[in-house]
Amino acid sequence: MKNFTYYQPTRIVFGAGESEKIGTYLSSISRRVLLVYGEGSVIRSGLLERVKNSLDKEGVEYVEMGGVKPNPRLSLVEKGIALVRQHGLDAVLAVGGGSVIDTAKSIGIGVKYEGDVWDFYSKGLVPQETIPVAVVLTIAAAGSECSNSNVITNDYLHLPEKRGINYDVTRPVLAVMDPTLTYTLPAYQTAAGGYDIMAHVMERYFTREEGVDFTDRMCEATLKTVIRALPIALSTPDDYDSRSQLMWASTIAHNDLLSTGRVGDWASHRMAHQPSALYDLTHGAALSIIFPAWMRYVYKSDVKRFAQFAVRVWDVEPDFGDMEKTALKGIERMEDFIRKIGLPLTFTDAGIPYSRFEEMALRATGGDSFKLGAFYPLTSRDILDIYHSVI
Amino acid sequence: MKNFTYYQPTRIVFGAGESEKIGTYLSSISRRVLLVYGEGSVIRSGLLERVKNSLDKEGVEYVEMGGVKPNPRLSLVEKGIALVRQHGLDAVLAVGGGSVIDTAKSIGIGVKYEGDVWDFYSKGLVPQETIPVAVVLTIAAAGSECSNSNVITNDYLHLPEKRGINYDVTRPVLAVMDPTLTYTLPAYQTAAGGYDIMAHVMERYFTREEGVDFTDRMCEATLKTVIRALPIALSTPDDYDSRSQLMWASTIAHNDLLSTGRVGDWASHRMAHQPSALYDLTHGAALSIIFPAWMRYVYKSDVKRFAQFAVRVWDVEPDFGDMEKTALKGIERMEDFIRKIGLPLTFTDAGIPYSRFEEMALRATGGDSFKLGAFYPLTSRDILDIYHSVI
Numbered sequence: 001m002k003n004f005t006y007y008q009p010t011r012i013v014f015g016a017g018e019s020e021k022i023g024t025y026l027s028s029i030s031r032r033v034l035l036v037y038g039e040g041s042v043i044r045s046g047l048l049e050r051v052k053n054s055l056d057k058e059g060v061e062y063v064e065m066g067g068v069k070p071n072p073r074l075s076l077v078e079k080g081i082a083l084v085r086q087h088g089l090d091a092v093l094a095v096g097g098g099s100v101i102d103t104a105k106s107i108g109i110g111v112k113y114e115g116d117v118w119d120f121y122s123k124g125l126v127p128q129e130t131i132p133v134a135v136v137l138t139i140a141a142a143g144s145e146c147s148n149s150n151v152i153t154n155d156y157l158h159l160p161e162k163r164g165i166n167y168d169v170t171r172p173v174l175a176v177m178d179p180t181l182t183y184t185l186p187a188y189q190t191a192a193g194g195y196d197i198m199a200h201v202m203e204r205y206f207t208r209e210e211g212v213d214f215t216d217r218m219c220e221a222t223l224k225t226v227i228r229a230l231p232i233a234l235s236t237p238d239d240y241d242s243r244s245q246l247m248w249a250s251t252i253a254h255n256d257l258l259s260t261g262r263v264g265d266w267a268s269h270r271m272a273h274q275p276s277a278l279y280d281l282t283h284g285a286a287l288s289i290i291f292p293a294w295m296r297y298v299y300k301s302d303v304k305r306f307a308q309f310a311v312r313v314w315d316v317e318p319d320f321g322d323m324e325k326t327a328l329k330g331i332e333r334m335e336d337f338i339r340k341i342g343l344p345l346t347f348t349d350a351g352i353p354y355s356r357f358e359e360m361a362l363r364a365t366g367g368d369s370f371k372l373g374a375f376y377p378l379t380s381r382d383i384l385d386i387y388h389s390v391i
Numbered sequence: 392m393k394n395f396t397y398y399q400p401t402r403i404v405f406g407a408g409e410s411e412k413i414g415t416y417l418s419s420i421s422r423r424v425l426l427v428y429g430e431g432s433v434i435r436s437g438l439l440e441r442v443k444n445s446l447d448k449e450g451v452e453y454v455e456m457g458g459v460k461p462n463p464r465l466s467l468v469e470k471g472i473a474l475v476r477q478h479g480l481d482a483v484l485a486v487g488g489g490s491v492i493d494t495a496k497s498i499g500i501g502v503k504y505e506g507d508v509w510d511f512y513s514k515g516l517v518p519q520e521t522i523p524v525a526v527v528l529t530i531a532a533a534g535s536e537c538s539n540s541n542v543i544t545n546d547y548l549h550l551p552e553k554r555g556i557n558y559d560v561t562r563p564v565l566a567v568m569d570p571t572l573t574y575t576l577p578a579y580q581t582a583a584g585g586y587d588i589m590a591h592v593m594e595r596y597f598t599r600e601e602g603v604d605f606t607d608r609m610c611e612a613t614l615k616t617v618i619r620a621l622p623i624a625l626s627t628p629d630d631y632d633s634r635s636q637l638m639w640a641s642t643i644a645h646n647d648l649l650s651t652g653r654v655g656d657w658a659s660h661r662m663a664h665q666p667s668a669l670y671d672l673t674h675g676a677a678l679s680i681i682f683p684a685w686m687r688y689v690y691k692s693d694v695k696r697f698a699q700f701a702v703r704v705w706d707v708e709p710d711f712g713d714m715e716k717t718a719l720k721g722i723e724r725m726e727d728f729i730r731k732i733g734l735p736l737t738f739t740d741a742g743i744p745y746s747r748f749e750e751m752a753l754r755a756t757g758g759d760s761f762k763l764g765a766f767y768p769l770t771s772r773d774i775l776d777i778y779h780s781v782i
Binding site: 001002003004005006008009011012014015016017018058211213214216217218220221222224225228229240241244245248249253257260261277300 | 392393394395396397398399400402403404405406409514602603604605606608609611612613616620632635636639640643648651652661677744751
């Protein structure tokens with residue numbers, strides 16, 4: 001187990017109806033906020049109106065910026081920074097999922113920086129401060145409501161580039177999590193969000209670090225929760241039990257509790273970012289293609305860990321004479337699960353051509369001379385093989 | 392699942408050697424601290440000297456107050472409050488386990504209150520602020536390093552009274568957790584600390600709340616971690632793997648993550664506080680007597696939950712035709728475990744007479760007309776029966 005620091009100061013307010021009280025919770029943090037949201041659903045569902053009413057009631061003023069898209073764009077972040085400065089706002093309220101929250105986080109650090117906010121993503125510049133970011137969460141998926149991560153796509157480049165950063169300063173100060181808001185999500189979004197949760201756990205689970213029994217078991221607990229709850233949420237969208245388990249699991253999956261003392265891999269995320277950036281493929285769907293392919297490519301290098309995954313997470317009966325077979329059975333069970341929840345397992349399933357695999361593989365590593373991932377460092381050549389294995 | 396708020400702002404620094412750097416971590420919080428510690432081991436082990444050297448090196452001044460005993464006393468809390476005021480200190484550094492940390496927390500809120508600090512414990516007065524409390528943890532047990540709880544014994548009363556409070560304001564700002572500090576603990580302290588961790592989880596686990604699958608599984612993960620690690624730590628005291636798993640589990644067991652959305656019971660804790668207050672019985676040892684007795688007294692009221700506990704935590708093979716038998720088997724396994732780690736299962740084992748059971752039972756409920764616990768509300772009569780069942 002590695003030494004670690006853990007700092008998770010986000011105040012979480014969780015439960016049915018809490019989103020209606022956002023004004024009350026926010027008013028002690030700010031009285032002038034930038035209200036950031038997405039495109040259609042938050043308006044259609046009436047949530048935006050209810051949030052505004054709550055802000056009005058508590059005397060919190062706001063300037064609106066809608067239009068955040070999946071794989072959120074740098075250009076909109078810049079617009080948000082300009083709005084905050086122009087109107088003298090002092091906090092950002094994100095109403096939405098990962099893309100909206102990531103946009104808000106990026107605005108938060110951008111406002112406090114005089115240069116180009118993309119410097120944080122492209123030059124390794126470390127953000128020192130942010131204006132406070134608060135969240136009303138509408139989907140169980142990215143875990144951005146408490147995480148120190150955000151991912152932005154630079155849409156000014158000829159070939160759009162998707163890049164993530166991880167700094168504690170970007171953790172929101174407040175996350176209001178109301179599982180009933182996820183009742184109206186399309187099934188595909190629910191499924192993709194659920195698989196994103198699982199991927200966040202699995203990136204941490206596959207480690208070479210020894211002496212991490214506790215976080216192993218916490219990872220397994222989180223995965224089993226999603227495996228149980230997700231199919232119920234898909235068949236009964238207004239089932240509070242499964243929706244609430246998914247929402248709470250999405251936060252814990254990515255607030256770094258599960259990576260304490262471990263070194264995660266994250267190659268699958270970076271491999272999945274490439275088709276998402278080029279073809280606007282939903283993050284969870286990119287992961288459902290890439291993650292099983294990555295597992296099949298690397299599992300022989302650590303049969304013991306993949307067998308543990310199979311037995312403890314997927315209830316595979318151990319084949320004591322053939323642990324490799326046991327390990328493989330776990331991957332198969334996961335693929336069956338992906339099929340069952342309606343996500344793609346191949347690029348063809350997702351309608352994505354394979355004309356640009358070489359380009360994607362090079363961008364995933366950052367060039368021929370670099371390797372990607374900690375559990376099993378991959379060359380661009382390995383990544384190309386992985387992409388090709390799931391045409 | 393109930394609505395909840397969750398706020399855990401303690402900055403955690405975890406790992407071998409981190410305790411030596413306390414001065415560096417503390418210096419950004421305070422330059423004048425009250426240094427609180429216990430009786431012998433922290434001095435004998437050289438830890439206190441190393442902490443002081445680190446403080447000196449970083450220019451953090453301190454006033455010392457040693458002598459904290461298990462079941463920490465109100466009189467020493469009052470002394471600490473006076474020292475802080477007299478020397479114009481602005482933070483408390485606790486070097487020790489639960490008793491030392493609880494003393495520090497109580498001093499923290501006491502300094503900011505003009506009245507008698509016991510008011511918070513006896514009158515339900517809510518503390519509004521505290522001076523910052525930082526911790527160097529020396530035992531995996533109480534979880535006080537991140538919890539919102541502290542328990543103090545009023546030693547001015549003819550019959551000493553042990554009372555706990557729970558307020559977010561008392562959570563420490565910094566917890567430095569170095570598992571190597573626990574290598575030299577006597578086996579009995581290691582065992583009692585380990586069972587205390589388990590009890591913190593079990594108080595949360597036994598709930599009537601439905602729709603809490605995720606926290607159920609997280610509780611089970613924590614219990615299984617302790618069940619695996621504790622016997623190793625007892626047989627190989629300097630095994631870093633098991634010591635680090637126990638220390639991290641002790642924090643998570645009691646920082647309220649595992650009670651999110653649930654209603655815990657806590658009757659066993661309150662029942663165990665009584666013999667501890669009267670006979671200075673170690674907290675974990677009082678719990679190892681009381682908790683199995685409580686389980687045997689109440690399990691028939693929720694066989695399903697106790698069967699889940701047996702199967703998922705203690706690997707009991709389900710008897711599908713007799714879930715009551717399955718449930719009972721889990722309790723038996725736990726009793727075997729308590730024997731194996733060398734803790735008492737009866738008052739006689741602990742050398743405690745049974746002359747004052749009635750008095751203890753009345754104090755546990757707070758009087759004949761009150762009931763104790765949420766999972767299975769107990770009368771003083773029930774408690775008396777439970778005490779008598781483990782003479």
